Amino acid sequence: MLAVRRAAVLFAVAVVSVGCSSSSTSTSSAAATTPLTVFAASSLTKAFTQIGQDFHTADPDVTVTFDFGSSTDLASQILSEGTADVFGSASGTAMDTLQSAPGVTDRTNFATNRLVIITPPDNPAGVTSVNDLARSGVKLVLAAEGVPVGDYARQALKNAGILAQATANVVSNEDDDASVVAKVTSGDADAAIVYTSDVASAGNTVRSVPIPSAVNVIATYPIAVVGGSAYPDQAKAFLDYVVGPTGQATLATFGFGPPSG
Amino acid sequence: MRARLPVAIVALASIGAAFVLLPVVALFVRAPWSRLGEALSGVGASTALRLSIEVSLAATAISVLVGVPLAWVLARGEFPGRNLLRAVVVLPILLPPVVGGVGLLVALGRSGLVGRWLHDVFGIQLTFTTAGAVLATTFVSMPLVVLATEAGLRGLDRRYERAAAAMGGSPWYVFRRVTLPMVAPQLAAGAVLTWARALGEFGATITFAGNLAGRTQTMPLAVYEARQVDPGGAIVLSLILVVISVAVLVTLGGRLTGLR
Numbered sequence: 001m002l003a004v005r006r007a008a009v010l011f012a013v014a015v016v017s018v019g020c021s022s023s024s025t026s027t028s029s030a031a032a033t034t035p036l037t038v039f040a041a042s043s044l045t046k047a048f049t050q051i052g053q054d055f056h057t058a059d060p061d062v063t064v065t066f067d068f069g070s071s072t073d074l075a076s077q078i079l080s081e082g083t084a085d086v087f088g089s090a091s092g093t094a095m096d097t098l099q100s101a102p103g104v105t106d107r108t109n110f111a112t113n114r115l116v117i118i119t120p121p122d123n124p125a126g127v128t129s130v131n132d133l134a135r136s137g138v139k140l141v142l143a144a145e146g147v148p149v150g151d152y153a154r155q156a157l158k159n160a161g162i163l164a165q166a167t168a169n170v171v172s173n174e175d176d177d178a179s180v181v182a183k184v185t186s187g188d189a190d191a192a193i194v195y196t197s198d199v200a201s202a203g204n205t206v207r208s209v210p211i212p213s214a215v216n217v218i219a220t221y222p223i224a225v226v227g228g229s230a231y232p233d234q235a236k237a238f239l240d241y242v243v244g245p246t247g248q249a250t251l252a253t254f255g256f257g258p259p260s261g
Numbered sequence: 262m263r264a265r266l267p268v269a270i271v272a273l274a275s276i277g278a279a280f281v282l283l284p285v286v287a288l289f290v291r292a293p294w295s296r297l298g299e300a301l302s303g304v305g306a307s308t309a310l311r312l313s314i315e316v317s318l319a320a321t322a323i324s325v326l327v328g329v330p331l332a333w334v335l336a337r338g339e340f341p342g343r344n345l346l347r348a349v350v351v352l353p354i355l356l357p358p359v360v361g362g363v364g365l366l367v368a369l370g371r372s373g374l375v376g377r378w379l380h381d382v383f384g385i386q387l388t389f390t391t392a393g394a395v396l397a398t399t400f401v402s403m404p405l406v407v408l409a410t411e412a413g414l415r416g417l418d419r420r421y422e423r424a425a426a427a428m429g430g431s432p433w434y435v436f437r438r439v440t441l442p443m444v445a446p447q448l449a450a451g452a453v454l455t456w457a458r459a460l461g462e463f464g465a466t467i468t469f470a471g472n473l474a475g476r477t478q479t480m481p482l483a484v485y486e487a488r489q490v491d492p493g494g495a496i497v498l499s500l501i502l503v504v505i506s507v508a509v510l511v512t513l514g515g516r517l518t519g520l521r
Contacts, residue, residue, distance in 0.1 A: 070489060072490075073488065073489055139386075144486050144490075146486075146489035170473065171389035171471055171473055172472050173486065174471070174472065175472070175486065175489075186367075186388075187370065188471075
């Protein structure tokens with residue numbers, strides 16, 4: 001029994017330490033640097049992680065730590081806790097909620113994204129067009145209402161005239177973009193609607209089916225320095241880096257479009 | 262004369278108690294009392310609550326059905342690897358539930374080790390179903406009834422069982438009519454803990470079964486989703502769970518806290 005207890009304790013310690021090491025995506029652990037906190041849409045995870053590393057290489061005095069999630073969720077966290085220096089949002093609406101308090105400065109659009117259908121590589125439900133999502137029995141996963149990509153997806157389905165049939169096929173409303181992709185890469189969902197940038201990130205673990213421009217929705221991503229930031233200068237520098245040529249090139253690599261659309 | 266408690270201990274104890282109490286009080290203070298009915302219907306509280314009760318009761322039933330025999334094997338079995346088996350059974354208590362969800366996904370998901378076979382041969386897909394939510398919940402909550410029942414079995418006076426067996430009772434009869442009634446209190450306490458844990462399950466369920474109102478969206482999942490669109494509704498849903506938990510505590514009183 002003692003052995004079991006000792007093993008259990010060891011195991012618990014292992015679990016906790018693994019949990020801790022993966023919980024933050026800090027680009028460096030140098031002590032004297034400025035710790036910049038950037039809240040960003042879940043769809044920006046890979047692109048911003050890369051930009052954060054490049055930014056740190058260019059300016060070793062600043063270490064960028066990210067918190068990725070649903071933009072709506074992040075906006076409400078900033079509203080109540082105000083811990084972010086920079087906010088990169090997947091929707092103008094989420095950014096709007098911060099306009100009066102705590103206020104944002106240097107707001108500018110820095111990227112666009114479009115919607116695409118993804119399926120597992122073997123496409124078990126034979127989805128080849130947006131209209132196939134209305135077919136009965138297709139296991140469709142969307143982000144929840146209120147999450148930008150979930151709202152955009154419903155708008156696209158509405159544009160295609162199949163909102164009612166497609167939402168009847170929804171088997172799960174996920175909390176953010178990354179969770180939607182995970183349900184498809186695991187092979188459990190037949191189809192999902194996500195951003196084109198997700199396909200660039202997911203590689204060959206998913207198969208993509210385009211959504212025609214006539215019904216597609218263009219998501220415009222604003223970025224801004226959050227009012228009350230302890231490091232407004234460094235925050236502005238990071239924002240400029242994202243909007244500048246290096247940041248834009250990285251965003252393009254990860255499947256984002258230029259801010260003009 | 263009553264011994265006086267050291268001031269330092271009282272101070273630290275007060276911090277501890279306040280730490281637990283404060284969030285609960287805050288939920289009551291910040292609840293949108295003026296539009297309670299509206300908030301309740303807006304977040305689909307009754308659907309989520311009904312599903313939560315169904316899922317947690319089903320998970321508890323399965324946990325008792327296979328967990329009690331498991332406890333009996335652990336308490337009475339003499340075989341190599343028994344301690345290892347106990348460690349495995351207890352594992353879900355230590356694991357973050359989301360890890361349990363990921364494990365279930367690669368085991369029983371549509372492309373999982375066993376799930377692939379279930380799907381191809383029987384056409385069964387557990388992910389995104391209420392059955393999947395029950396499985397995920399059972400995985401996380403079953404250890405509690407196993408541990409409580411095993412403790413009960415170890416504390417039994419085995420002379421009663423031997424007497425029953427000596428008088429010609431079959432092992433099954435002795436288990437049913439002698440052993441089981443004697444561990445009933447521990448089994449019941451363990452089942453209640455299992456049920457309470459099942460009612461609060463979140464991580465394994467959302468990871469394995471997904472989140473759909475009426476099918477897999479239990480109360481904790483409804484709270485999580487409501488935060489995005491209706492923070493007030495999330496508080497109302499949370500309060501319902503607080504009230505249920507307090508009711509369980511009051512009903513069981515010392516029996517629950519006196520366990521061990």
